[in-house]
Every structure is written in structure tokens, then in C-alpha cells.
Amino acid sequence: xxxxxxxxxxxxxxxxxxxxxxxxxxxxxxxxxxxxxxxxxxxxxxxxxxxxxxxxxxxxxxxxxxxxxxxxxxxxxxxxxxxxxxxxxxxxxxxxxxxxxxxxxxxxxxxxxxxxxxxxxxxxxxxxxxxxxxxxxxxxxxxxxxxxxxxxxxxxxxxxxxxxxxxxxxxxxxxxxxxxxxxxxxxxxxxxxxxxxxxxxxxxxxx
Amino acid sequence: xxxxxxxxxxxxxxxxxxxxxxxxxxxxxxxxxxxxxxxxxxxxxxxxxxxxxxxxxxxxxxxxxxxxxxxxxxxxxxxxxxxxxxxxxxxxxxxxxxxxxxxxxxxxxxxxxxxxxxxxxxxxxxxxxxxxxxxxxxxxxxxxxxxxxxxxxxxxxxxxxxxxxxxxxxxxxxxxxxxxxxxxxxxxxxxxxxxxxxxxxxxxxxxxxxxxxxxxxxxxxxxxxxxxxxxxxxxxxxxxxxxxxxxxxxxxxxxxxxxxxxxxxxxxxxxxxxxxxxxxxxxxxxxxxxxxxxxxxxxxxxxxxxxxxxxxxxxxxxxxxxxxxxxxxxxxxxxxxxxxxxxxxxxxxxxxxxxxxxxxxxxxxxxxxxxxxxxxxxxxxxxxxxxxxxxxxxxxxxxxxx
Numbered sequence: 018x019x020x021x022x023x024x025x026x027x028x029x030x031x032x033x034x035x036x037x038x039x040x041x042x043x044x045x046x047x048x049x050x051x052x053x054x055x056x057x058x059x060x061x062x063x064x065x066x067x068x069x070x071x072x073x074x075x076x077x078x079x080x081x082x083x084x085x086x087x088x089x090x091x092x093x094x095x096x097x098x099x100x101x102x103x104x105x106x107x108x109x110x111x112x113x114x115x116x117x118x119x120x121x122x123x124x125x126x127x128x129x130x131x132x133x134x135x136x137x138x139x140x141x142x143x144x145x146x147x148x149x150x151x152x153x154x155x156x157x158x159x160x161x162x163x164x165x166x167x168x169x170x171x172x173x174x175x176x177x178x179x180x181x182x183x184x185x186x187x188x189x190x191x192x193x194x195x196x197x198x199x200x201x202x203x204x205x206x207x208x209x210x211x212x213x214x215x216x217x218x219x220x221x222x223x224x
Numbered sequence: 225x226x227x228x229x230x231x232x233x234x235x236x237x238x239x240x241x242x243x244x245x246x247x248x249x250x251x252x253x254x255x256x257x258x259x260x261x262x263x264x265x266x267x268x269x270x271x272x273x274x275x276x277x278x279x280x281x282x283x284x285x286x287x288x289x290x291x292x293x294x295x296x297x298x299x300x301x302x303x304x305x306x307x308x309x310x311x312x313x314x315x316x317x318x319x320x321x322x323x324x325x326x327x328x329x330x331x332x333x334x335x336x337x338x339x340x341x342x343x344x345x346x347x348x349x350x351x352x353x354x355x356x357x358x359x360x361x362x363x364x365x366x367x368x369x370x371x372x373x374x375x376x377x378x379x380x381x382x383x384x385x386x387x388x389x390x391x392x393x394x395x396x397x398x399x400x401x402x403x404x405x406x407x408x409x410x411x412x413x414x415x416x417x418x419x420x421x422x423x424x425x426x427x428x429x430x431x432x433x434x435x436x437x438x439x440x441x442x443x444x445x446x447x448x449x450x451x452x453x454x455x456x457x458x459x460x461x462x463x464x465x466x467x468x469x470x471x472x473x474x475x476x477x478x479x480x481x482x483x484x485x486x487x488x489x490x491x492x493x494x495x496x497x498x499x500x501x502x503x504x505x506x507x508x509x510x511x512x513x514x515x516x517x518x519x520x521x522x523x524x525x526x527x528x529x530x531x532x533x534x535x536x537x538x539x540x541x542x543x544x545x546x547x548x549x550x551x552x553x554x555x556x557x558x559x560x561x562x563x564x565x566x567x568x569x570x571x572x573x574x575x576x577x578x579x580x581x582x583x584x585x586x587x588x589x590x591x592x593x594x595x596x597x598x599x600x601x602x603x604x605x606x607x608x609x610x611x612x613x614x615x616x617x618x619x620x621x622x623x624x625x626x
Contacts, residue, residue: 191379197419206393213397 020149027138028149031157038161038208039215043129048162048208049201050121055178057117058166059159060107064122066155068099069131073151075099076139083140092135093126100125130154165207173198229260250352254359279401283364285503289494290368290552294333296490297483301376302329304431304480308451309443332436333483336371339380343387344370351396362401362408362558363391369409369552372484373545373593374416375429382420386412406600407559410593417593425456425589430480453480455544455582458531459589466531467539474542485548495551504555507564511571512550512578513541519579532583546578549592559600563610570606574599 037043044065051061072095076083083091104122107115115122125131134154139147170176172195175183183192197203238244239252257280302325306312312321344363352359370387390412395404417424431451435441452460454468469479477487485491498504520537527533540546554560554574561570574595581591588594 191381193382193420193423195385195419196421197415200418 024146024149027142027146028153031150031153032160033157033215034219036157036161036215037130037133037154038158039212041133043133044158045205045208047121047124047128048158048165049204051118052162052166052169052204053173053199054117054176055163055166055170057114058162060111060114061118061121062155062159062162064103064107065125065128065130065158066152068096068103068125069134069155069158070148070151072096072099072131073134073139073147074144076135077142077144077147080140088140089132089136092132096126096131096135130158161208161211164211165204168207169198169204173203232256232260248353250357250359251349254349254352254361257358280361280364282503283361285501286365286498286552287368289497289503290365290372290484292490292493293484293487293548293552294368294372296477296487297372297485298329298333299326300329300478300481300486301332301432301483302326303478304451305329305332305433305440305443308431308433308445308449309440310446311443328432328436328440331439332376332432333371335380336374336378336383336483337368339384340370340387341367343384344391347388347391347396351400357400360401362395362404366391366408366412369484370412373409373413373482373548373553375424375482376432377429378416378420378423382416382423383412386415386419389415402558404558405604406597407553407556410553410597410600413593414597430482451480453544453589455589458535459586461531464529464531464534467535471538471542474539482545482548485545488542488547491547491551498551498555504551504557505560505567507567508555508560508571509550511568512546512554512575515572515575516546516550516579517541517575519576520583523579523583527583530583532586532589540579540582544582544590545592549578549596550574553592554596554599559603561603561606561610563607566603566606566610569610570599570603573602573606 031037034040038045038048047061047065052058072092075095076092079091100123103125104115107118107122134150138150142150167177170178171182175181175188175194236252236256239246239249245252257278303312305328306321306325312325341363344367348363349359351357367387370383370390374383390408394406394408394411395401398404423429428451430453433445433451435443454474457468458466473479475488477490479486495504495509499506499509517537517540520535520540523533524535524537535543550571554571561567577595577598578591581588581594585591
């Protein structure tokens with residue numbers, strides 16, 4: 018199946034040049050809250066990807082029959098239904114992670130990326146493009162989360178995915194974890210650093 | 225000297241346009257203006273009034289003002305070490321022990337100064353090369369203050385990370401020297417405090433119990449030794465009337481604490497130099513001390529029944545980092561309020577907050593760092609309000625005349 022240029026763009030754009038976190042600065046609050054450890058960040062990234070992709074598809078399918086005046090309500094119902102399903106699944110099969118994510122799982126409903134994509138893309142595009150756009154934005158959000166969580170868990174607790182990776186030898190010789198990494202402020206600074214690097218690379222390309 | 229100057233200028237030709245090391249010209253400029261008075265003058269256009277005091281001279285004045293506190297701090301580090309290891313008993317000071325105390329402290333503090341300058345200046349020089357700008361002189365003072373405000377047992381790599389963090393994230397991303405919102409040295413300390421709380425607080429942070437560079441590392445601690453600072457004791461005690469020291473002990477500063485903050489008279493010497501040369505504002509200092517005194521007195525009279533709240537107001541002024549912060553850090557011309565009226569308000573905010581943090585939050589025995597950072601946050605707003613008020617007053621006056 019050959020993908021049209023637009024479909025490709027819908028998927029690849031949000032990964033880099035039109036990244037929802039780095040360029041549109043959306044979804045920052047959850048990026049701060051769930052990135053203390055890698056595991057919740059991964060789960061959060063996957064959940065958001067699934068929800069944004071499926072809700073894009075659903076809204077795109079019914080876009081022609083949605084009355085314009087109540088479209089926000091309908092979009093919200095779709096997202097809320099999907100969020101509920103995902104959070105029930107997580108509670109059933111990954112209870113500890115669901116507890117770590119706590120309210121932020123439910124708060125995916127208010128994640129700006131979701132409503133933004135539904136309003137800006139799914140309402141006016143066909144199903145295939147909407148699916149790709151949803152996946153692209155989901156992954157674009159997820160990789161930022163994973164990078165931030167990787168740095169925070171490694172430097173903040175010396176672990177990755179809950180397993181200790183910095184050897185005891187280092188701790189015995191005076192190394193200690195950086196408590197600042199566990200604070201939300203540091204997540205903001207890390208996201209800022211990624212944006213900094215991203216812009217300086219892309220600005221050079223633009224020139 | 226003349227000969228050296230000629231050689232230096234000859235050497236500088238390599239850095240001019242078309243020279244070998246043209247790209248590194250900001251390196252040369254930095255050392256050139258540091259060593260010699262710049263020869264360039266502004267063009268003869270219109271009337272110009274210009275003092276001979278450029279920012280390098282100003283920075284050097286602050287460094288000179290910090291020297292008494294540094295020297296005393298070095299001695300105190302060694303003195304506390306000798307006390308802790310029982311080599312010195314009260315009243316038993318001899319000449320040999322005096323020199324041992326100073327030498328020990330000198331060797332203990334020196335690595336902090338080196339690390340702070342090498343890391344900070346390294347970043348400053350690198351950034352200047354990347355941005356093709358002159359090397360700014362702001363780090364001269366920052367690099368000198370950082371060793372003075374950290375506990376002596378802080379590992380050096382933590383100091384290096386904190387310095388790098390502060391210079392990059394508190395200064396360079398805002399545009400470099402003169403554009404920072406927060407005091408850079410305090411950001412370094414705040415980073416240490418929040419990133420490595422176990423190394424920055426507690427009974428073992430403020431006294432070098434082991435050796436320095438292997439010297440005197442065999443010394444044993446005396447029994448029942450506690451290295452808690454007076455402010456730390458106040459925060460943890462259950463005795464509501466505890467007085468860890470009297471006024472003159474606190475003012476003389478032979479007590480555990482960060483390197484440069486303990487000695488009242490050494491800091492006041494620096495303050496006199498800063499005020500006489502007009503580098504720092506006496507209004508800010510006076511305002512902080514007065515407000516802190518009044519706030520502490522109010523807590524003495526009406527506060528809760530805890531040791532910190534009962535700690536006499538005059539003791540609050542000479543304890544912890546209050547004096548050092550008021551003289552050297554709150555008066556930083558970049559981050560403090562600039563309007564004359566604003567300085568009073570800014571100082572009052574800091575003086576009030578430091579006592580409130582000390583008394584009402586047992587998690588922070590010392591409130592000066594957080595109080596000054598909060599003051600820094602509000603300084604632009606204070607200035608804005610003062611300027612607005614002045615404009616309104618003048619408008620009203622103009623209307624009254626018209």
C-alpha cells in the first residue's frame with residue numbers, strides 16, 4: 018500500500034518538525050507529572066498514543082454527521098470512553114503502574130494534544146490520514162516522555178525500569194543521586210533542554 | 225612592567241583580525257582588560273560623563289570585600305576540625321595550633337575555589353567563543369562566593385555540577401552577565417540544597433572531621449561530638465528556651481557553619497568597603513537587618529513557644545547566613561531592585577521572609593537563601609510599581625501647576 022505524501026506527512030510531521038510537545042508546547046503538565054520513572058512514562062506514552070489514534074479514527078468516521086454546535090461534547094464523549102477503557106484495562110493488567118499514574122490517567126481527557134488533534138485534524142480529514150496523524154502525535158509525545166523519564170530515573174534514582182543500573186561501587190565512592198531530578202522543576206528544565214537542542218538543529222537546517 | 229606590557233601587546237597581535245588565533249580573541253580581551261586599563265575611549269561626540277569604574281574594577285572591589293570573610297572562614301574550618309578531634313581544648317590555643325588551624329582550613333577551602341572558578345570560567349569562556357562576544361566578568365564574584373556559602377564537607381564534584389548548572393541555567397540562557405534574574409551563586413547553593421540534601425544538611429556537613437588531602441586524617445573524633453550548627457540545633461531541639469550561644473560568640477564566628485558566613489566582623493569589614501566605594505547599597509542592607517530584627521522581635525513577643533521563635537531578635541541577625549546574605553548577596557546590583565525606594569521594599573521583603581522561613585518552617589533551619597531568591601523574583605515588579613507611582617505623582621504635579 019503506497020502512502021500518499023499527505024498521509025506520510027501526517028505521521029512524520031509530529032515526530033519531529035511539528036512535535037506536539039517541542040513545537041506546539043502541548044501536554045507539558047503530564048510530561049512533568051509522570052516522568053519520574055521510565056515505566057509509568059512508557060505506559061503513559063502508549064496509552065496516549067492508543068487513545069489519540071482511536072479517537073481520531075472514531076471522530077473522523079462520524080465527522081460528517083456531527084452537528085457543529087455540539088462537536089466538542091461529542092469529541093469529549095469519544096475521548097472519555099476510550100480513556101475509561103484504557104484505564105480499566107491498566108487497572109486489570111498493570112495495577113501498580115495504574116496506581117502510579119493515578120489521576121493523570123484520567124486526565125488524559127484534558128490533554129491538549131487530544132482535543133487539538135480532534136479539532137484541527139480529524140474533523141476535516143479522512144480516516145486513514147486521521148489514524149496516521151493520531152499515531153504520529155502519540156509517538157511524538159511518547160518519545161519526549163521516554164527521554165525525559167530516562168534521564169530523570171537514571172540520575173534521580175540510579176535505576177532504569179526499576180532496576181538499579183548505577184553500580185554500588187559508585188555509591189561507595191561518594192556518588193549520590195540527584196534529588197533535584199525527582200522534582201517536577203527538573204522535568205521542565207529537561208524539556209527545555211530538548212527544545213533548545215531541537216530548535217538549534219532545525220534552525221540550522223532552515224538556514 | 226613597561227616591558228611586560230609591550231610583550232603582551234605584541235602577543236595580542238596574534239588575536240587581531242587576520243592573526244593566527246583570531247577566533248580566540250575574546251580570551252585575549254578578557255585577560256587584557258583584566259590586567260590593564262582599556263586604552264579605547266568613546267568618540268568625542270556630544271557631552272559624556274563617565275566614571276573610571278568599569279565592571280571589572282567593581283567586581284574586584286567585591287572580591288576584595290570578601291577576602292576578610294574568606295580568610296576567617298579558612299581559619300574557622302581548621303579551628304572546628306581541631307576542636308572536633310580534641311587537639312584543641314577551650315583556652316588552649318598556641319601559636320603552632322593557630323598555624324595548623326589556618327593551614328588545614330586553607331588546604332580544605334582552596335579546592336572549592338579552584339573547582340568553582342575552573343568550571344564557571346570554563347563555561348563562560350566557551351560560551352563567549354560560541355557567541356563571539358567578550359568574556360563577561362560576572363563570574364569573578366560568583367566564583368568567589370560559591371566556596372563561601374557551601375558546607376565544607378560538600379563533595380567537590382557536587383560543587384562542580386552545581387556551578388555548571390547555575391552558570392548555564394541561571395545566567396547564560398538569560399543572556400549572560402547582567403541579564404540574570406536570580407543571584408547565580410545562590411542558584412548554585414539552591415541546586416545543591418535540593419539535589420543533594422543529605423550532603424548539605426545535618427551534623428556532618430559543616431565540620432571537616434576527616435583529613436584534608438590526607439593530612440590529619442588519623443585524628444579521632446572526641447566522644448559525644450556534635451557538629452550541628454546553632455541554627456540546626458534550634459530547628460531540631462524540643463527545649464523551647466535553648467540558647468546555643470551568646471551574642472559575641474555568634475558575632476566572632478568561631479562556630480560551625482558555611483565557610484564564609486559565620487564571622488560578623490569580617491563581613492562588616494567587607495560591608496564598610498562596599499558602602500564606602502558605593503558598590504553595594506546601604507539601603508538594602510539596612511532594610512533587611514531592620515525588618516528581620518522587627519519580625520524576629522514580633523515572634524519573640526507573640527510567636528509560638530518554640531526555640532527558634534524565642535531566639536532573641538539580635539541573635540537572629542548574627543546567626544546563620546543572614547549577615548553574609550544581606551551584605552554580599554541581596555545587594556547584587558543585577559538581581560536586586562534598582563530604584564532607591566524599591567531597595568527599601570526589596571530589603572524589607574527579604575528581611576521579613578528570612579525570619580518567617582526560619583521560625584515557621586522547621587524543614588529549613590536557615591532561610592536566607594530562599595528569602596533572597598524570593599526577593600530576586602519580586603525585584604522587577606517592585607521597580608515597576610515604584611516607577612509607575614513616580615510617573616503618577618509627576619503627572620498630578622503637572623496638572624496642579626497647569
